[in-house]
Structures are given as structure tokens and as C-alpha cells.
Amino acid sequence: MDFFEQQDQAHRQSRKLLILFALAVIAILVAVNVSLALIWKWGFAMRTPGHPGYPTGFFFINTAVTLLFIVGGTMFETFRLRDGGDAVAQMAGGRLVMPDSTDAKERRLLNIVEEMALASGIACPRVYVLDREDAINAFAAGYHQNEAVVAVTQGSLTRLTRDELQGVIGHEFSHILNGDMRMNIKLIGVLFGIQMIAGFGQEMMYWASRFGSSRDRDEKGPPIQLVIVVFGAALFVIGYVGIFFGRLIKSAVSRQREFLADASAVQFTRDPETIGGALRKIGGLTMVNQCGSRINNPRAEQISHMFLGAAKVNLMDGMFATHPPLKERLQRVYGHNVEFLDASEIVDPVDLAAMPEGVYGFGARNVEAAQRARAVERSSDLNAEFGQHAIPTANTIPFSMPLTPAATAVPQSTSAHGIDPFILTAARDSTTADALVFALLSDRSEPQAYAIQQSLVARLGAEKAALTENLLNHLESLQASPRLPILDLAMPALKQLSSENKAQLLSVASKLIAADQKMSQSEFVLQTVLERRLGPQAGRMVKVKFNAVTALKSEVQLLLSLVARSHSDDAQAGIAFQRAAATLPELAFQSRDLLPPATLDFFVVRQALEKLNQLAPLAKPFLIKAVLAAATRPQQERMDAEMLDLVRGICAAVDAPVPDVVGMGANF
Structure with missing residues (x-):
């Protein structure tokens, strides 16, 4: 198809x-x-x-x-x-x-x-x-x-x-x-x-x-x-x-x-x-x-x-x-x-x-x-x-969930979903799904920032803090794989939360991200998806304001630059941007239009995505096709985990279906 x-x-x-x-x-x-x-x-x-x-x-x-x-x-x-x-x-x-x-x-x-x-x-x-x-x-x-x-x-x-x-x-x-x-x-x-x-x-x-x-x-x-x-x-x-x-x-x-x-x-x-x-x-x-x-x-x-x-x-x-x-x-x-x-x-x-x-x-x-x-x-x-x-x-799936942190390495047992059963069980319960979100946004690589993150979750109760740490142990035991599918599975449970609890979840998530005074690409993706799906306007029809991508040239340029810069080196980024530009000839992008990394502020990208979500449905497939062109490389077997999450997050932000090649992790 x-x-x-x-x-x-x-x-x-x-x-x-x-x-x-x-x-x-x-x-x-x-x-x-x-x-x-x-x-x-x-x-x-x-x-x-x-x-x-x-x-x-x-x-x-x-x-x-x-x-x-x-x-x-x-x-x-x-x-x-x-x-x-x-x-x-x-x-x-x-x-x-x-x-x-x-x-x-x-x-x-x-x-x-x-x-x-x-x-x-x-x-x-x-x-x-x-x-x-x-x-x-x-x-x-x-x-x-x-x-x-x-x-x-x-x-x-x-x-x-x-x-x-x-x-x-x-x-x-x-x-x-x-x-x-x-x-x-x-x-x-x-x-x-x-x-x-x-x-x-x-x-x-x-x-x-x-x-x-x-x-x-x-x-x-x-x-x-x-x-x-x-x-x-x-x-x-x-x-x-x-x-x-x-x-x-x-x-x-x-x-x-x-x-x-x-x-x-x-x-x-x-x-x-x-x-x-x-x-x-x-x-x-x-x-x-x-x-x-x-x-x-x-x-x-x-x-x-x-x-x-x-x-x-x-x-x-x-x-x-x-x-x-x-x-x-x-x-x-x-x-x-x-x-x-x-x-x-x-x-x-x-x-x-x-x-x-x-x-x-x-x-x-x-x-x-x-x-x-x-x-x-x-x-x-x-x-x-x-x-x-x-x-x-x-x-x-086992339905029993210990709340104490794991003291030793977590066995890499998986369900048929390919996801740790402990994580899967937490994702399905509205009382524990928020802790899974907190664990996805926690990072032990910077001890000082992690201490701040622990204190933020601890304000919600000792049990919530213990469960978050336990889930983090399980997440860290996973091999490199996209994190967004885990959040996708948790969505039905998260949507059971009251409006007040959803607002609290989004607030805590923002503070966890801000703990190290910077935002990584994975944090940007998770926060974008969370706010799009759990915010006050989630599920509502977005009014169409732009009929073609030509009306949002600067926003498209910013988004394609972000995806292209996600590659490992400048040469690959330039090739990726040119490949994406070729799918949108009406925008007449040149190689010099690839924005430098210093200008790719995630807050500005979020604003661009909000505008791009107001594109007419007929225009969005062209945008996603360009994003895919920027995300993949010739003869690449499949996108890496972070790129998969980025593309899925963009699709979620603009309410566009995820193409089969992304859903299956196959070639573009």
C-alpha cells in the first residue's frame, strides 16, 4: 500500500x-x-x-x-x-x-x-x-x-x-x-x-x-x-x-x-x-x-x-x-x-x-x-x-507490579510486543502510566540534574517516586529502540486521567525536561507528543488556515533543517536537506537554505509545528514525504531509533498518518 x-x-x-x-x-x-x-x-x-x-x-x-x-x-x-x-x-x-x-x-x-x-x-x-x-x-x-x-x-x-x-x-x-x-x-x-x-x-x-x-x-x-x-x-x-x-x-x-x-x-x-x-x-x-x-x-x-x-x-x-x-x-x-x-x-x-x-x-x-x-x-x-x-x-503480561526499585540489573525479558512486561503493565494502568512518562523523561547521565528530577517526582509521593525509579531501571535495560512506541501504548491509560491530572502531568514533564537547563531531541519529541495528545484541545478538529506548503516556507525550512541536522555529520545533513528539497520544488530551496544547528531552537520548532498542523489535509502528505526524504539515507536498511522517534513525533504533531515505512521501520 x-x-x-x-x-x-x-x-x-x-x-x-x-x-x-x-x-x-x-x-x-x-x-x-x-x-x-x-x-x-x-x-x-x-x-x-x-x-x-x-x-x-x-x-x-x-x-x-x-x-x-x-x-x-x-x-x-x-x-x-x-x-x-x-x-x-x-x-x-x-x-x-x-x-x-x-x-x-x-x-x-x-x-x-x-x-x-x-x-x-x-x-x-x-x-x-x-x-x-x-x-x-x-x-x-x-x-x-x-x-x-x-x-x-x-x-x-x-x-x-x-x-x-x-x-x-x-x-x-x-x-x-x-x-x-x-x-x-x-x-x-x-x-x-x-x-x-x-x-x-x-x-x-x-x-x-x-x-x-x-x-x-x-x-x-x-x-x-x-x-x-x-x-x-x-x-x-x-x-x-x-x-x-x-x-x-x-x-x-x-x-x-x-x-x-x-x-x-x-x-x-x-x-x-x-x-x-x-x-x-x-x-x-x-x-x-x-x-x-x-x-x-x-x-x-x-x-x-x-x-x-x-x-x-x-x-x-x-x-x-x-x-x-x-x-x-x-x-x-x-x-x-x-x-x-x-x-x-x-x-x-x-x-x-x-x-x-x-x-x-x-x-x-x-x-x-x-x-x-x-x-x-x-x-x-x-x-x-x-x-x-x-x-x-x-x-x-504479568499483572503484579512491585513498587520498590530494582537493586540489580533488570533481566531483558520481553513480551511478544517486544517490550518489557513490567513496562507494558505500567503503560496500561492509569494510576501508573504517569510514572512511566516521568521515567521516560529522567536521565541519570547528569547526577545533578537527575537529583532535581527525583525531587520533582517525590513531591507526588514516595510510592510514585519508587515506581518511577523502578521503571527507569527497566527502560535503561532495553536495547536501543524507539521510546515513542512505549508512550503510544500508554495513551489510552493517560487519557483516563482527569483534566487536572493531565495538566499536572504536563507541568511535571516540562520541569523534568528543564532540570538540566537544556532540551534534547528525544525530550522535544516526547513533550511535543504529550502536549498534542493530552492538552486541552486534544482530539478536537484543527481549523485549516493554509492550503499549501508554500504558505509556510520558513516553517518547512526549519523543520527539514532539524531533521537533516539529526544525521551524524554536516555532509550527510546537506545531502539529506537537498533530497528533501527535491520533493518540494515549488519552495525552491537551495543548499544554502539549510539552517545552522545554532538556529534550531526547539521552542521555535514547536511553534512551527503548530502552524504546520493547520495545513490542509491534502498538503500534509507532501510535507511528510519531504520529512522522510530528509530522515533517510540511500541504502540505509532502516532509520535509527532516535530518527524513528523524531519522524513519528512530527507526524503526531501535525496530525498526519505515519507511513508504513516508519511504522515498520523499513526503507523509505
């Missing part, structure tokens, strides 16, 4: 979508004016013979009021969804799964989401379960990839194997990485605005039915009551014409993205049986209840374009269906026709409490030896191809 090609395709479709919606609104305005003109002639002109015609401003008022309903409804719903994915998941009836959940099925789901987050290089999404939905379905939502949520139905947990569930999550991660979510949430607001016209018409019919029907004997034409009923019926029909057009438009775009997401799920898991098995079970369940992916929530139609499968029974096939036919999707996944599978609930024989510590992570039930062998084989293939950033297939 070519990151830049798919981003460009997704945004081209988004522009077409906006144009088509504008045409739909125009069609509604024309229909409203024509209908009201006919109703006026029939209902009022007939009552007063010789009536001069339409009142002054008749069509203008009709148009203005209609637009007021559409725009007002859209703004209202968009404001209600300002919290992004969490608001959509709650609208659908989702329940937030705690990051440290010990329920076997929930733990399996969380493990899979963590695996995908590590492999793709984004913050671990928050996870919701739709408890009341017995069908097989899922969706991803959010304004950008580092504030996304993933929601799955209860039926997905109980009817799918671990491999199949991994395929479903891989499908949803494709939507996250390909930039689909932002437009999907906008669609919810636009559809709500159009739907308000139908709702207003319905209300008019209701109140007209309660209105007195008496009339004068000499009065000509239809009674007022009938006129209002007809007017309300016209608005009701016109409103649903808008919904029809809206559904037609979103369905056309959604179908193509579903094909892409299915293909991406196969790429993520390296096995067509993963997403293929899930789709086959949806088909099998459909044979029983007419719609194996049915969502019963009353708001399902409004968010139908976001789901893995059709949320409702399709009354009309073809261009009106929100999703491609299952058989066609399966044919593309497998390359040939396959049969549907039985989707009965899987009886879980595994008792989590009775299992040995750290053994349950492979799945919520016993998996046949052949499946286990295939999973291990796939994992080995990925590790050989992509190194430590490959998609894991299992996880082993």
Missing part, C-alpha cells in the same frame, strides 16, 4: 464528495422553492382571487430558511461531535474498555489493538465495545489518527477467532491510516443538517393535525390546516430526497474505501483468512438473520458509512448500498469464490484466573495447533522482514 498515493486518492474523493453534497443542497433548495411556489398558488392565491402574486422576498426567504436548517443542523451536530471518536462511539452505544481490563475477551481485543498500533506507529486507540449488538461489526472514528477510537460489537468478540478479530482490527486501522475518519465524521454532521428538514416537515404535519379545521362558509380554496399538512409533507419528502442523495454519495465513496481496507487488513496480518474469515462469518450470520452485521442502535443509519459491514438490511442493492456485496469483497480477498462460514458463538473454555501468569495473551480460547503454528510462522516472517517493529501475534 503506497501511503502517499492512497492519501491523495482519499482526499480527491473527499473533494468530489463535497462538490456532490453542494449539488445535493442546491437540488433541495430548488425543490423547496418549487414546492412552496405551487403550494402558495394552490393554498393562498385561490383563497384571494386577484392576488398580485408572490410576496416580496418569497424565494429569498425560502432559500434562507432552508439553508438555515441545513447549516444550523450541520453546525449543531458537528459541535456535538467536537470530541471526535469518543462522541461517535458513545452515540453508537459503546462502552469504553479500560486499558488494564482482565476480562479474557476484552484483553484479547486490547492486545490486538496494541499490536496494530505498534506496527503502524500511531498512538494506541481507545477501545469501545457495543455491548447490545450481537452481530459482527466494527468501526474506527476520530478527527485524526492519534486521537482515534476503535469500536467493535459484542458479537465480534464472541463469534470471531483471534485471527479473524485481528483481521477486523487491521481493516479499521486502514481507515485510520488512510485519512478516512475526518471526512466520515463530517458526513455525520452534514446528513444531520439535511435530515432536519424532514424532521421539521414531520413536526408541521403533527401540529396541523391538532389545528382546528373550522372555516368560513364563503371562504374559497383549501383550509389552512390542509395547506400546512401539505407543506409539512412536502418538506418531509424533500428532506428525505436530501438523505437519499447523501446516502448515495457516501455509499459510492465508502464502497471503494472498504475494498482498500480489506486489502490493507490482508497486508497487516499477511493472511487472507483473517479478514476473509470475519467476512465469511458475516455472510453465514446473514443467512440466519438477514443481516449478519446489523446494528440495532437508532443512530445506526447516521453512521452507517463508518462500519465494517452494512448496518441495516439493504432494501436496494447496487449503487444505493453502503457497502460492497460480501461475495465481491470475498472474491477480491481470496481471488476466488468461497463459501460462508457458521458464525455461532464460540464457547470459551479458558478460565483467566486459573491460567498461569502471562499465558493467556494468545487469545481468549484454545487455538488449534495448526493455527498457532501459522501465527508463529507469520510472526517469524515479519520479524525477518521488518525487524523488531513487526506485527506480533501474542502477548504475555
Whole structure:
């Protein structure tokens, strides 16, 4: 999957979508004016013979009021969804799964989401379960990839194997990485605005039915009551014409993205049986209840374009269906026709409490030896191809956490995530995740500064200080590897903190960084990501102020200089900057535009990133492509750990998806 090609395709479709919606609104305005003109002639002109015609401003008022309903409804719903994915998941009836959940099925789901987050290089999404939905379905939502949520139905947990569930999550991660979510949430607001016209018409019919029907004997034409009923019926029909057009438009775009997401799920898991098995079970369940992916929530139609499968029974096939036919999707996944599978609930024989510590992570039930062998084989293939950033297939975690500092060297035991289980456990608990952040920002190489850092953490309590030191011991025992993925895994737990605790965390983090009176590149990355994801505006949609990178030439120059200067010597920095400049010919950068190290102040870079985050979505892939060009060297097998973290941090700061080459640590 070519990151830049798919981003460009997704945004081209988004522009077409906006144009088509504008045409739909125009069609509604024309229909409203024509209908009201006919109703006026029939209902009022007939009552007063010789009536001069339409009142002054008749069509203008009709148009203005209609637009007021559409725009007002859209703004209202968009404001209600300002919290992004969490608001959509709650609208659908989702329940937030705690990051440290010990329920076997929930733990399996969380493990899979963590695996995908590590492999793709984004913050671990928050996870919701739709408890009341017995069908097989899922969706991803959010304004950008580092504030996304993933929601799955209860039926997905109980009817799918671990491999199949991994395929479903891989499908949803494709939507996250390909930039689909932002437009999907906008669609919810636009559809709500159009739907308000139908709702207003319905209300008019209701109140007209309660209105007195008496009339004068000499009065000509239809009674007022009938006129209002007809007017309300016209608005009701016109409103649903808008919904029809809206559904037609979103369905056309959604179908193509579903094909892409299915293909991406196969790429993520390296096995067509993963997403293929899930789709086959949806088909099998459909044979029983007419719609194996049915969502019963009353708001399902409004968010139908976001789901893995059709949320409702399709009354009309073809261009009106929100999703491609299952058989066609399966044919593309497998390359040939396959049969549907039985989707009965899987009886879980595994008792989590009775299992040995750290053994349950492979799945919520016993998996046949052949499946286990295939999973291990796939994992080995990925590790050989992509190194430590490959998609894991299992996880082993002890849930006991000693709070006393380790006195001796920490064994380098790792979970299947490739991360020390002690660190992983701390990352999943909202009461300990902050200590992990403090440990990531602590540095023993300068004793005087470290003493200040210890005193800062000690103000939060002796237990917090002891845990921070213990976690630091474990972090120092790790081989050189990116630190940002550890922070990514801790994000769901950190987001559970109250606003006050988040503010306290950010304040302490700033003081820890300032303890040695300087800021390193790794500290800059961690602080930038923390403030972007935990600050007051985290998760909110950023307003677009700049349509192209040409509007921010000095900011782009500063950012590319920072990345280029991260190489070991000046010669490599110059080559890296020229390589990046070649990807942005419109900026006409020369070799002399590479800024000297002394001018690369991290505070100024932070300000530049804030502006770059206000770039239009279409422009950001070009910026990231230039950053990648500056970060890599010809014939380089993979970026080093610090460069990986820097690129991931930049992507997080500007709300841009992390390309596969960064998520996997492979070549550019």
C-alpha cells in the first residue's frame, strides 16, 4: 500500500464528495422553492382571487430558511461531535474498555489493538465495545489518527477467532491510516443538517393535525390546516430526497474505501483468512438473520458509512448500498469464490484466573495447533522482514507490579510486543502510566540534574517516586529502540486521567525536561507528543488556515533543517536537506537554505509545528514525504531509533498518518 498515493486518492474523493453534497443542497433548495411556489398558488392565491402574486422576498426567504436548517443542523451536530471518536462511539452505544481490563475477551481485543498500533506507529486507540449488538461489526472514528477510537460489537468478540478479530482490527486501522475518519465524521454532521428538514416537515404535519379545521362558509380554496399538512409533507419528502442523495454519495465513496481496507487488513496480518474469515462469518450470520452485521442502535443509519459491514438490511442493492456485496469483497480477498462460514458463538473454555501468569495473551480460547503454528510462522516472517517493529501475534503480561526499585540489573525479558512486561503493565494502568512518562523523561547521565528530577517526582509521593525509579531501571535495560512506541501504548491509560491530572502531568514533564537547563531531541519529541495528545484541545478538529506548503516556507525550512541536522555529520545533513528539497520544488530551496544547528531552537520548532498542523489535509502528505526524504539515507536498511522517534513525533504533531515505512521501520 503506497501511503502517499492512497492519501491523495482519499482526499480527491473527499473533494468530489463535497462538490456532490453542494449539488445535493442546491437540488433541495430548488425543490423547496418549487414546492412552496405551487403550494402558495394552490393554498393562498385561490383563497384571494386577484392576488398580485408572490410576496416580496418569497424565494429569498425560502432559500434562507432552508439553508438555515441545513447549516444550523450541520453546525449543531458537528459541535456535538467536537470530541471526535469518543462522541461517535458513545452515540453508537459503546462502552469504553479500560486499558488494564482482565476480562479474557476484552484483553484479547486490547492486545490486538496494541499490536496494530505498534506496527503502524500511531498512538494506541481507545477501545469501545457495543455491548447490545450481537452481530459482527466494527468501526474506527476520530478527527485524526492519534486521537482515534476503535469500536467493535459484542458479537465480534464472541463469534470471531483471534485471527479473524485481528483481521477486523487491521481493516479499521486502514481507515485510520488512510485519512478516512475526518471526512466520515463530517458526513455525520452534514446528513444531520439535511435530515432536519424532514424532521421539521414531520413536526408541521403533527401540529396541523391538532389545528382546528373550522372555516368560513364563503371562504374559497383549501383550509389552512390542509395547506400546512401539505407543506409539512412536502418538506418531509424533500428532506428525505436530501438523505437519499447523501446516502448515495457516501455509499459510492465508502464502497471503494472498504475494498482498500480489506486489502490493507490482508497486508497487516499477511493472511487472507483473517479478514476473509470475519467476512465469511458475516455472510453465514446473514443467512440466519438477514443481516449478519446489523446494528440495532437508532443512530445506526447516521453512521452507517463508518462500519465494517452494512448496518441495516439493504432494501436496494447496487449503487444505493453502503457497502460492497460480501461475495465481491470475498472474491477480491481470496481471488476466488468461497463459501460462508457458521458464525455461532464460540464457547470459551479458558478460565483467566486459573491460567498461569502471562499465558493467556494468545487469545481468549484454545487455538488449534495448526493455527498457532501459522501465527508463529507469520510472526517469524515479519520479524525477518521488518525487524523488531513487526506485527506480533501474542502477548504475555504479568499483572503484579512491585513498587520498590530494582537493586540489580533488570533481566531483558520481553513480551511478544517486544517490550518489557513490567513496562507494558505500567503503560496500561492509569494510576501508573504517569510514572512511566516521568521515567521516560529522567536521565541519570547528569547526577545533578537527575537529583532535581527525583525531587520533582517525590513531591507526588514516595510510592510514585519508587515506581518511577523502578521503571527507569527497566527502560535503561532495553536495547536501543524507539521510546515513542512505549508512550503510544500508554495513551489510552493517560487519557483516563482527569483534566487536572493531565495538566499536572504536563507541568511535571516540562520541569523534568528543564532540570538540566537544556532540551534534547528525544525530550522535544516526547513533550511535543504529550502536549498534542493530552492538552486541552486534544482530539478536537484543527481549523485549516493554509492550503499549501508554500504558505509556510520558513516553517518547512526549519523543520527539514532539524531533521537533516539529526544525521551524524554536516555532509550527510546537506545531502539529506537537498533530497528533501527535491520533493518540494515549488519552495525552491537551495543548499544554502539549510539552517545552522545554532538556529534550531526547539521552542521555535514547536511553534512551527503548530502552524504546520493547520495545513490542509491534502498538503500534509507532501510535507511528510519531504520529512522522510530528509530522515533517510540511500541504502540505509532502516532509520535509527532516535530518527524513528523524531519522524513519528512530527507526524503526531501535525496530525498526519505515519507511513508504513516508519511504522515498520523499513526503507523509505
